[in-house]
Amino acid sequence: MIYTVTLNPSLDYIVTVAEFTMGATNRTLEERVLPGGKGINVSLVLNQLGVENMAFGFWAGFVGEEIQRRLEALHCSADLIELASGTSRINMKIKNYEGTEINGMGPNVSAGEWEQLLNKLSGLLAGDTLVLAGSAPCSLSVNIYREIMDMLAGKDIDVVVDAAGDALVGVLEAHPFLIKPNRDELGQIFGKKLTDRDDILECAGKLQRRGARNVLVSMAGDGAVLLSEDGRVFESPAPRGELVNGVGAGDSMVAGFLAGWQESRDLSYAFRMAVAAGSASAFSDHLAEADQIERLMEQIEGKGKTGFLY
Numbered sequence: 001m002i003y004t005v006t007l008n009p010s011l012d013y014i015v016t017v018a019e020f021t022m023g024a025t026n027r028t029l030e031e032r033v034l035p036g037g038k039g040i041n042v043s044l045v046l047n048q049l050g051v052e053n054m055a056f057g058f059w060a061g062f063v064g065e066e067i068q069r070r071l072e073a074l075h076c077s078a079d080l081i082e083l084a085s086g087t088s089r090i091n092m093k094i095k096n097y098e099g100t101e102i103n104g105m106g107p108n109v110s111a112g113e114w115e116q117l118l119n120k121l122s123g124l125l126a127g128d129t130l131v132l133a134g135s136a137p138c139s140l141s142v143n144i145y146r147e148i149m150d151m152l153a154g155k156d157i158d159v160v161v162d163a164a165g166d167a168l169v170g171v172l173e174a175h176p177f178l179i180k181p182n183r184d185e186l187g188q189i190f191g192k193k194l195t196d197r198d199d200i201l202e203c204a205g206k207l208q209r210r211g212a213r214n215v216l217v218s219m220a221g222d223g224a225v226l227l228s229e230d231g232r233v234f235e236s237p238a239p240r241g242e243l244v245n246g247v248g249a250g251d252s253m254v255a256g257f258l259a260g261w262q263e264s265r266d267l268s269y270a271f272r273m274a275v276a277a278g279s280a281s282a283f284s285d286h287l288a289e290a291d292q293i294e295r296l297m298e299q300i301e302g303k304g305k306t307g308f309l310y
Contacts, residue, residue: 002046002258003124004131005117005148006039006057007140008106009067009080010091014247014286020097034286035070036091038133038162041248041287043076045255045277048290051262054079056120058137060107061087081116083107095245108139121148126156129177129258133162133251142166149174162254165189172211179207180216180254200225201233214267216257218250218278226271234271239296241283248287253278256293272300 016030035044043055055076059067060083067088071078086107093101124130130152132145141147142165149159149171158177161168164185171179186203187194194200204215204227213229223237256277260270276296280288283296 001125002051002053002129002131002262003121004039004043004046004053004055004133005121006037006055006134007109007136007144008089008134009035009037009040009057009059009064010089010104010106011063011066011070012036012091012093012247014093014095014245016095017097020094020100030095032286033070035067035074035076036248038251039131040071040076040078041251042131042133042162042255042258043078044074044287045248045252045281046259047074047076048288049255049259049277049293050290051255051259053077056080056117058083058107058109058113058117059088060085063090064088079120081113081120083109083113093247095247101247106137109137110139114140118148118151122151124152124155124157129158129160129262131160131162131254131258132171133160133254135163136167143170146170146174149176160254160258162250169207169210172207175211175213178214178216178254178257179212180218180250180257181207182218182250183220183222186217197225197235201227216253216271216274218253220246220249220282224253224271224275224278226267226274228267230267232267234268236272236275236300238282239276239279239299241279241296243282244284245286246282249278249282252281252288256288273297276300 012034014032015028017026046053055078057080059080089104089106091103160178161171161176162180208215215227226234253274257270257274260273276293280292
């Protein structure tokens with residue numbers, strides 16, 4: 001069973017504007033409201049791929065109620081803990097200005113509420129997979145993912161971490177099964193801008209040597225690389241397609257990797273599924289659907305036969 005954790009879920013208000021101007025009134029041309037948060041996105045794509053999973057996390061206030069309602073409408077199995085105060089966050093994302101967004105802070109999580117989540121996670125069994133994804137509310141420690149991993153140590157649970165900065169670095173010594181920094185996040189850890197393939201592989205290798213078993217680096221339009229725990233390197237360019245919306249593409253990669261790994265126990269196949277799922281979301285209005293992933297998987301498989309993957 002796969003479980004995802006989203007400590008700070010959101011409603012994502014995704015808009016398109018004709019021309020965004022600072023200091024002026026900007027009017028939307030298109031609007032969408034969707035449940036968000038990295039772990040929730042992973043769960044939604046896993047649903048598309050027919051992989052059973054459960055989403056854990058927190059919700060608060062009227063925004064949290066709407067997140068719950070929309071997850072139910074999308075048939076996403078979720079067991080979110082209601083917080084006593086505050087309200088879940090709303091994130092605004094300007095779709096046609098790639099990377100432009102304003103993310104809310106979200107509510108505080110009390111010590112007692114945090115213990116409730118730990119109690120749920122303590123019920124995971126050997127062979128389960130846990131995805132820890134995204135940022136934590138300000139009331140929680142930056143090392144919160146490490147705390148979870150330490151609690152689960154020795155239970156034979158594969159832990160996937162998709163986080164940035166200290167939250168990611170802090171889990172390395174606990175040997176996560178997979179980490180998935182994007183190129184910018186990887187560069188930020190080492191204090192430099194990464195553009196050269198060899199530099200990216202070198203930095204990813206450093207994280208692996210510090211404890212991560214598999215390191216998957218997403219590079220937007222330049223594709224992705226995977227450093228596997230058995231010493232192999234897999235590489236793929238991005239499939240052909242038009243970028244529509246980058247929100248959730250990295251989360252979709254995680255879902256695709258896990259779906260492929262669960263199906264095959266083959267890292268090469270899991271990597272190709274990751275690239276297909278991430279690209280399918282980037283080419284869509286929202287998150288990838290199964291038929292889109294399948295079509296791109298066929299394209300990537302064809303590239304693999306000509307040496308793009310090795």
